Amino acid sequence: MDFSQQIAQYIVTGLTIGAIYAIVAMGFNIIHNATGIVNFAQCEFISLGGMFMYSLVVLFKVNPMISFFISMAGVAIIGALIEIGPIRHARSKEIIVLIFLTIGLSEVLRGTAQEVWGTDNVGVPAFSGENPIHLLGGGTIVPQHIWVFAITVLVMLMLHYFFKKTLMGKAMRATSVNRRAAALVGISVNRIILFSFAFSGALGAVAGIIIAPISTTSYDTGIMLGLKGFAAAILGGYGNFAGAILGGVILGLLESLGAGLISSQYKDAIAFFVLLLVLFLKPAGIMGYGEAERV
Amino acid sequence: MLKIDGISSHYSGVQALDEIFLALAEGEILALVGGNGAGKTTLLNLISGIIRPSRGKIVFKGKNIVSFSPEKIVELGIIQVPEGRHLFGPLTVRENLELGAYRRRGKRNKKKISEDFKYILQLFPVLEKRLNQRAETLSGGEQQMLAIGRGLMGKPVLLLLDEPSLGLAPLVVQEIISVIERLRKEGTTILLVEQNARAALRISDRAYVLKTGKIQLQGKASDLLEDEEVKRAYLGQDS
Numbered sequence: 001m002d003f004s005q006q007i008a009q010y011i012v013t014g015l016t017i018g019a020i021y022a023i024v025a026m027g028f029n030i031i032h033n034a035t036g037i038v039n040f041a042q043c044e045f046i047s048l049g050g051m052f053m054y055s056l057v058v059l060f061k062v063n064p065m066i067s068f069f070i071s072m073a074g075v076a077i078i079g080a081l082i083e084i085g086p087i088r089h090a091r092s093k094e095i096i097v098l099i100f101l102t103i104g105l106s107e108v109l110r111g112t113a114q115e116v117w118g119t120d121n122v123g124v125p126a127f128s129g130e131n132p133i134h135l136l137g138g139g140t141i142v143p144q145h146i147w148v149f150a151i152t153v154l155v156m157l158m159l160h161y162f163f164k165k166t167l168m169g170k171a172m173r174a175t176s177v178n179r180r181a182a183a184l185v186g187i188s189v190n191r192i193i194l195f196s197f198a199f200s201g202a203l204g205a206v207a208g209i210i211i212a213p214i215s216t217t218s219y220d221t222g223i224m225l226g227l228k229g230f231a232a233a234i235l236g237g238y239g240n241f242a243g244a245i246l247g248g249v250i251l252g253l254l255e256s257l258g259a260g261l262i263s264s265q266y267k268d269a270i271a272f273f274v275l276l277l278v279l280f281l282k283p284a285g286i287m288g289y290g291e292a293e294r295v
Numbered sequence: 296m297l298k299i300d301g302i303s304s305h306y307s308g309v310q311a312l313d314e315i316f317l318a319l320a321e322g323e324i325l326a327l328v329g330g331n332g333a334g335k336t337t338l339l340n341l342i343s344g345i346i347r348p349s350r351g352k353i354v355f356k357g358k359n360i361v362s363f364s365p366e367k368i369v370e371l372g373i374i375q376v377p378e379g380r381h382l383f384g385p386l387t388v389r390e391n392l393e394l395g396a397y398r399r400r401g402k403r404n405k406k407k408i409s410e411d412f413k414y415i416l417q418l419f420p421v422l423e424k425r426l427n428q429r430a431e432t433l434s435g436g437e438q439q440m441l442a443i444g445r446g447l448m449g450k451p452v453l454l455l456l457d458e459p460s461l462g463l464a465p466l467v468v469q470e471i472i473s474v475i476e477r478l479r480k481e482g483t484t485i486l487l488v489e490q491n492a493r494a495a496l497r498i499s500d501r502a503y504v505l506k507t508g509k510i511q512l513q514g515k516a517s518d519l520l521e522d523e524e525v526k527r528a529y530l531g532q533d534s
Contacts, residue, residue, distance in 0.1 A: 167393065167400055174383045174394050181381035184343060185449065186369030186398035 008139040010260040011253065016145045016214070018252020019152035023207040024229025025236065025244035026159065027200035032239050033176035034196035036095050040102045041082060043226025044109035045204025048075050050217030051117050053209045054124050064127060072205045078109070079201025083194050113219035121221075124212040144213045151210050155203070156245060163241070172196065176239070224268065228255075231275040237288030246286055250274075296321045296484055297342070297373075297453060302351035304337055304508075311337045313508045314351070319453070324475070324485045326495040326516060328529055329505035335488040336378055338505075339455045342486075343375045344368045355453070369398050372452030378461065378488075380442040384431030388422055391430050391441055395448030408448070415444040418474055436467035443474065454478070454485045460494060472498060492529035496520045504529070 024046060031039040052071035056062040062070070082105055090101055127147045132140040163169040175182040175192045183189055207229070208222060215221070232251045236243025251271055259267040278285060299317040303310070312334045319325050327335050340346045342353055344365040353361045360368055383391050392415065396408045416423045419440040425433060430441060439459060446454060456475070460468040468491070476498055479485060489495035496502055499516040504525060512519065519525050 167397065170386065170390050170394055171397060173386060174390075177383045177385055178381055180345065181377070181383060182394075183345065183365035184369065184375050184377060184381065185394050185445065186366045187394070188364070188366045 005139050006260065007257075008135070010256045012135075012139065012141055012145060014253035014256030015249060016148045016252070017211075017256060018232075018249040019148050020207050020211050020225060020248070021229045021232040021251050022245045022248025023152055023155060023203055024226060025233035025248050026155075026241065027203040027207075028230055028233045029239050029241060029244055030172075030196045030203070031200045032233075034172065034193045035087075035098070037098045037102065038230070039197075039200065040099070040226070041079075041106040041109060042200060042204050042229070043222040044106050044113070045075050045079060045201045046208035046222030046225050046229075047113060047217070047219055048078060048109065048222070049205030049208030050124070050212040050221055051113060051122075051208075051219060052205070053212055054122050054217055055117075057124055058122070064125070068209055071209055072202045075205035075208075076198040076202040079204075080194055080198040083197035087197070088190070088193075110220055110223075117219050119219060121216045121218045123216050124209075126213040142214070144210075148210045148214070151206065155206060159241065168195075228268075228271045231271045233285075234275055235278050235285055237285030240285065240287040243285055243287035296356060297486070298352075298354040299338070299342075300352040300354060302338070302341060302348045302353065304334075304341060304346065304348045306346070311508055312341070312348070315508075315510060317503060317510070319484065319486060321484055322479075322482050323500040324479050324487060324498060326492075326499035326502040327486065327488045327505055328490075328492040328495055328502055328525075329511075330490070330529075332507070333505040334508040335505055336457055339375055339377075339457050339486070339488060342368070342373060342455060366398075369449065372398075372450065373455065374446045374449045374451035374453070375455040376442050376446040376457060376459065378457035380438050382430040382438055382442060382445070385429055387427050388430055388433070388441055389426045391445050392422075392448050395445035396450075398449050407450075411448055411450065415447055418447075418477070419444055436463050436470075439463060439467070439471060443471070447478075451483060454483055455488075456485060457488045458490060459487075460489065460491050468494065492525070493520075496525075 024042065027042050027045065028038065031037065049071050052074050053067055056067035056070060057064050086101060086105060087098060090098060126142070126144040128143045130142060132142050134140055163173060171182065171187045172192055175187055175189055179189055204222070207225065208217065211225065228251060229248070232247035233244055234247070235251060236245070236247025251274060254274060255267055255270045258270045297319040299315055302312055302315045304312040315338065327338065329335055337346070341348050344363050344367070348361060351361070352359050355371060355373060360371065383394065392412060396411070399408060421437055422441060422444060425437065430438065433441060443459065459471050463471070472494055475485065475487070479498070487495055487499060496516045496519055501514065502516045502519050503510050504512040504519065512522065512525065
């Protein structure tokens with residue numbers, strides 16, 4: 001394999017992992033826009049998505065397509081329960097307290113997952129076989145990478161449609177801009193928050209499900225993916241949807257090229273180095289408006 | 296239609312309203328005048344369910360709504376156009392208007408809503424050219440028109456207008472006042488809060504004068520316009 005083929009390979013890998021980060025970043029953004037908090041339980045949504053998929057497809061031999069939707073719905077319900085229970089009934093509504101609460105919830109979910117599934121990494125079969133497809137120019141791509149792309153693009157288009165065209169999507173944007181005004185036009189802010197937790201659960205699950213055949217899955221795969229998705233969200237501008245895509249793709253590419261060209265030992269460090277750099281140089285992120293506009 | 300029955304309100308230990316009694320009949324415009332900090336906005340927010348009173352009842356069409364959530368109160372048709380407009384800034388003018396009709400969501404109302412949409416553009420023709428612009432890019436006067444338009448999209452049974460003329464140029468104030476008069480002719484019940492007492496009293500049927508959380512005076516708007524005390528305190532020297 002010559003150098004340009006290698007680069008092409010790194011780019012394909014980078015875009016794939018970047019797509020995952022983008023979906024995860026969206027999940028962080030949706031909850032942030034509804035509530036103002038960072039939901040660290042987002043990491044567990046990813047692990048749970050992967051593990052639900054594994055259980056259904058591998059252990060119970062359920063059709064992968066059906067498993068996909070059941071896993072997604074299952075994690076969405078868990079997201080909703082987190083909101084209906086602990087988040088809604090927290091005595092303090094201080095942002096920082098709620099963020100710590102999500103860290104605690106994340107631990108509880110991960111501990112439970114560990115009890116249920118153990119600590120082994122398990123594989124999930126690829127959606128349509130493992131035979132690599134040869135690309136023009138000589139590189140190869142595994143079909144699962146194409147699935148990841150296609151599903152990510154589909155998810156992004158659906159999100160775009162939802163937030164721009166549906167009344168519910170507009171109500172969610174309105175709530176993130178001005179909660180009081182939202183209440184004054186009759187939007188139930190509680191309902192929006194509940195919905196955003198379920199929504200983020202579903203998104204986290206999708207990320208965990210589609211990556212599982214590529215990188216295997218376990219009770220805690222979501223931690224690394226989640227934190228990198230978080231880094232992608234910060235890089236793009238926290239709360240900004242176009243920023244999430246951009247941040248995810250940039251981070252994925254940097255990570256993949258860095259690992260390939262410098263050393264794969266630094267793979268994880270790259271994301272966090274980028275995170276620190278953004279926080280030092282432009283805390284509002286690439287697409288962010290800056291502190292003043294955050295309502 | 297609306298009866299405020301002995302409402303008191305405190306926040307952070309300070310008494311904002313002290314045993315307010317007030318009644319509003321269907322189809323009338325009632326003005327609430329008074330200086331800064333008199334408790335006018337507090338009263339509107341109590342009616343809208345944004346804050347809770349420490350004592351008293353708010354009865355709307357025979358129902359005590361004092362413990363209702365803001366969205367439930369909107370569902371009853373009590374719609375507030377808040378002071379300072381509170382638009383959804385990054386959303387377009389069109390989206391702001393659409394969200395105004397949120398309480399009427401669902402297929403059944405689609406046709407009615409688009410009729411009201413046209414009606415509002417006819418009330419405020421400047422908005423038509425701005426439909427796809429972000430609300431935050433509008434001028435102050437246009438923003439106030441949009442805020443009122445958004446309120447009207449909810450088809451208010453009772454419209455609460457908080458300082459609709461605040462900070463606007465005289466011509467724009469004129470335009471907004473004529474819209475309020477038109478709404479009254481069409482039968483909307485309005486509770487109007489204004490620091491611009493003269494304008495408020497001119498277009499209202501009755502008025503209450505609020506001072507430091509208490510009702511100081513009440514009566515027919517035309518009588519209050521002639522009242523010596525009101526003239527001195529709220530209408531300025533030149534009257």
